[in-house]
Amino acid sequence: MAQRFLAIGELARRTNTKVETVRYYERIGLLSAPARTGGNYRAYSSQHLARLSFIRRSRDLGFSLDQVRTLLDLSDQQARSCEAVDAIAREHRDEVDRKIADLQALRRELDNMIDQCRHGTVADCRIIEALSPATTRV
Amino acid sequence: MAQRFLAIGELARRTNTKVETVRYYERIGLLSAPARTGGNYRAYSSQHLARLSFIRRSRDLGFSLDQVRTLLDLSDQQARSCEAVDAIAREHRDEVDRKIADLQALRRELDNMIDQCRHGTVADCRIIEALSPATTRV
DNA sequence: ATGCTCCCTGTAGCAACTACAGGGTCAAGG
DNA sequence: CCTTGACCCTGTAGTTGCTACAGGGAGCAT
Numbered sequence: 309m310a311q312r313f314l315a316i317g318e319l320a321r322r323t324n325t326k327v328e329t330v331r332y333y334e335r336i337g338l339l340s341a342p343a344r345t346g347g348n349y350r351a352y353s354s355q356h357l358a359r360l361s362f363i364r365r366s367r368d369l370g371f372s373l374d375q376v377r378t379l380l381d382l383s384d385q386q387a388r389s390c391e392a393v394d395a396i397a398r399e400h401r402d403e404v405d406r407k408i409a410d411l412q413a414l415r416r417e418l419d420n421m422i423d424q425c426r427h428g429t430v431a432d433c434r435i436i437e438a439l440s441p442a443t444t445r446v
Numbered sequence: 447m448a449q450r451f452l453a454i455g456e457l458a459r460r461t462n463t464k465v466e467t468v469r470y471y472e473r474i475g476l477l478s479a480p481a482r483t484g485g486n487y488r489a490y491s492s493q494h495l496a497r498l499s500f501i502r503r504s505r506d507l508g509f510s511l512d513q514v515r516t517l518l519d520l521s522d523q524q525a526r527s528c529e530a531v532d533a534i535a536r537e538h539r540d541e542v543d544r545k546i547a548d549l550q551a552l553r554r555e556l557d558n559m560i561d562q563c564r565h566g567t568v569a570d571c572r573i574i575e576a577l578s579p580a581t582t583r584v
Numbered sequence: 585a586t587g588c589t590c591c592c593t594g595t596a597g598c599a600a601c602t603a604c605a606g607g608g609t610c611a612a613g614g
Numbered sequence: 615c616c617t618t619g620a621c622c623c624t625g626t627a628g629t630t631g632c633t634a635c636a637g638g639g640a641g642c643a644t
Contacts, residue, residue, distance in 0.1 A: 315621075315622075316621090316622070316623095317620090317621065317622080326601080326602070327621095327622085328601075328602060328603075329600085329601060329602080331623095331624095332600075332601060332602090336600090345609095346609095347608080347609045347610070347622080347623090348608080348609085348622080348623065349609075349610095349621085349622055349623080350622085350623090357579075358578070358579055361578070361579035362577050362578055362579065365577050365578075365579070366577050367600090369552060369555060369556060369577075370549075370552055372599080372600090373599075373600070374599095379574070379577065382568055382574070383568060383571075383574045383577070383578070385568055386567065386568050386569040387567055387568070387569065388567060388568045389565070389566070389567055389568070390563065390565065390566060390567060390568045390571035390573065390574065391565065393563075393568065393571050393573050393574060394560065394563045394565065394571075394573065397556060397559060397560050397563075397573050398560060400556060401553060401556040401557065401560060404549055404552055404553045404556060405553065407549055408546060408549045408550060408553065411508075411542055411545055411546045411549070412546060414507060414508050414542055415539060415542045415543065415546065417507060418507060418535060418538065418539040418542060419539065421535060422532065422535050422536060422539060425528065425531075425532045425535075427527070427528065427529065427532065428527070428528060429524065429525055429526060429527055429528060430520055430521060430523055430524050430525070430526045430527070430528045430531065431524035431525065433521075433528035433531050433532075435528065435531050435532065435535050436517070436520070436521045436528065436531060438503075439500050439503050439504050439507075439517065439521070440496070440499070440500055440503075440521070441495075441496055441499035441500065441503070453590075453591075454590090454591070454592095455589095455590065455591080464632080464633070465590095465591085466632075466633060466634075467631085467632060467633080469592095469593095470631075470632060470633085474631095483640095484640095485591080485592090485639080485640045485641070486591080486592065486639085486640085487590085487591055487592080487640075487641095488591085488592090505631090510630080510631090511630075511631070512630095
């Protein structure tokens with residue numbers, strides 16, 4: 309392969325992505341199809357590398373593929389106001405906040421449960437008890 | 447239907463579950479197949495109600511279906527030590543802890559990104575910049 | 585007899601990958 | 615020149631935990 313292009317494995321390595329995932333992104337139209345070599349290998353340019361890096365970084369920050377798609381589109385419209393970008397980021401942050409709160413509530417419940425475990429038999433296990441319904445009558 | 451048995455809709459309502467989900471739990475062997483009426487309707491007993499309640503409560507606490515399956519098995523072995531139960535609960539709590547930490551780190555990054563937004567054009571948007579790779583050269 | 589609500593099975597869809605199977609390509613070593 | 619091994623190709627199916635139909639039957643009230 310000519311040195312200006314990357315094979316899929318090299319691209320994957322540089323972006324910490326699985327090869328299959330790169331192909332998946334192409335299939336769903338997130339990463340444009342690259343040129344092909346004579347042997348039908350994908351030949352990626354530096355633009356692809358940049359774009360995939362952007363995608364991965366966004367994914368690492370928890371943006372959904374749909375959000376990433378929008379962010380990519382927006383990043384291509386350099387003259388536009390970045391209001392929409394800000395909105396997506398804020399929305400995502402709010403959701404992360406909600407998730408954190410949910411998990412913290414969960415954690416407290418789990419903690420209570422675990423604290424009550426007397427390490428006896430299952431028959432009087434407080435954890436099982438906590439999971440069991442109060443009434444089982446129809 | 448005889449009053450001692452519950453139709454699937456009633457069971458679903460009492461456990462805050464979708465009817466399809468109840469059938470799904472049966473399909474994957476989490477909830478045992480109930481008796482059937484003459485008209486081939488599922489007829490659930492109070493044992494089913496208790497078991498499904500247990501499942502839902504566990505799911506609400508974030509246990510995976512696999513963990514729920516194990517917890518159900520354990521809860522049936524009343525004489526056993528509840529060590530294994532405790533282990534599952536602790537493992538899950540640790541995972542919740544990790545998730546919270548991950549999300550908090552994420553949140554800080556998002557916050558930094560958002561704070562730097564100067565509300566100009568996309569061309570000099572700090573959010574886009576933060577998502578973009580430092581180098582794009584092959 | 586009609587309408588309505590409930591129930592039945594079976595299949596397909598969601599997110600975001602991941603994991604093959606069964607083959608082709610390419611460069612290096614013997 | 616041939617083989618070996620690492621890489622690449624396509625296509626399909628699996629993962630988790632449901633959810634949403636489509637197309638039909640059951641049961642009860644009017």
